Amino acid sequence: QVHLVESGGGLGKPGGSLRLSCVASGFKFRDYYMAWIRQAPGKRLEFVSYISNDNTFTHYADSVKGRFIISRDNAKNSLNLQLNSLRDEDTAVYYCARMVNTWLDPWGQGALVTVSS
Amino acid sequence: EIVLTQSPGTLSLSPGETATLSCRASQTVGRNYFAWYQHKPGQAPRLLISETSTRASGIPARFSGSGSGTDFTLTIDGLEPEDFAVYFCQQYGNSPLFTFGQGTKLESK
Numbered sequence: 001q002v003h004l005v006e007s008g009g010g011l012g013k014p015g016g017s018l019r020l021s022c023v024a025s026g027f028k029f030r031d032y033y034m035a036w037i038r039q040a041p042g043k044r045l046e047f048v049s050y051i052s053n054d055n056t057f058t059h060y061a062d063s064v065k066g067r068f069i070i071s072r073d074n075a076k077n078s079l080n081l082q083l084n085s086l087r088d089e090d091t092a093v094y095y096c097a098r099m100v101n102t103w104l105d106p107w108g109q110g111a112l113v114t115v116s117s
Numbered sequence: 118e119i120v121l122t123q124s125p126g127t128l129s130l131s132p133g134e135t136a137t138l139s140c141r142a143s144q145t146v147g148r149n150y151f152a153w154y155q156h157k158p159g160q161a162p163r164l165l166i167s168e169t170s171t172r173a174s175g176i177p178a179r180f181s182g183s184g185s186g187t188d189f190t191l192t193i194d195g196l197e198p199e200d201f202a203v204y205f206c207q208q209y210g211n212s213p214l215f216t217f218g219q220g221t222k223l224e225s226k
Contacts, residue, residue: 106161
């Protein structure tokens with residue numbers, strides 16, 4: 001069964017850092033691009049970042065560019081998102097998702113990040 | 118950036134009825150670049166429909182998608198109790214790569 005499970009997150013201070021991880025199972029992880037999507041309270045879903053299957057290409061939303069770093073370890077079937085220079089507006093549930101052509105499937109259940117002093 | 122606007126915001130229906138959910142794009146979206154998802158609280162969003170009208174694996178036939186250009190529709194024929202959830206649309210583009218509608222909450226009357 002194709003499955004993604006996020007971990008990490010929690011409470012971070014403005015200007016601080018947090019790290020999210022996502023472990024994949026049930027499919028050949030190294031064959032797929034992977035993405036992070038987030039949803040802030042009361043807001044619509046927002047694309048955050050994606051990474052190519054072979055780690056050679058990354059892309060970020062303007063809102064996180066220069067602050068967040070996406071990475072992956074194909075040997076461990078894991079996807080990561082390093083959140084630096086946290087801002088209040090980074091408070092959200094963060095989802096990892098597998099990119100399949102022009103859609104996302106599956107998604108993880110989400111990890112909550114709260115930024116507060 | 119292509120903005121997706123879903124309507125209605127909330128839809129109140131009874132089991133057995135038909136739900137019609139709309140998603141309007143601010144610019145033309147190719148049929149291959151449009152998808153629908155179901156999201157229940159505390160769960161992972163679930164792909165329902167890709168490429169406007171292709172049901173994902175394991176999705177019941179009561180779910181169907183249609184549309185083109187700027188107007189897309191998700192129809193659920195014969196609502197089951199487990200169908201009451203939030204539904205959102207998604208388009209694949211350039212910048213940002215994915216954009217999403219604000220969601221329609223389908224609630225039981």
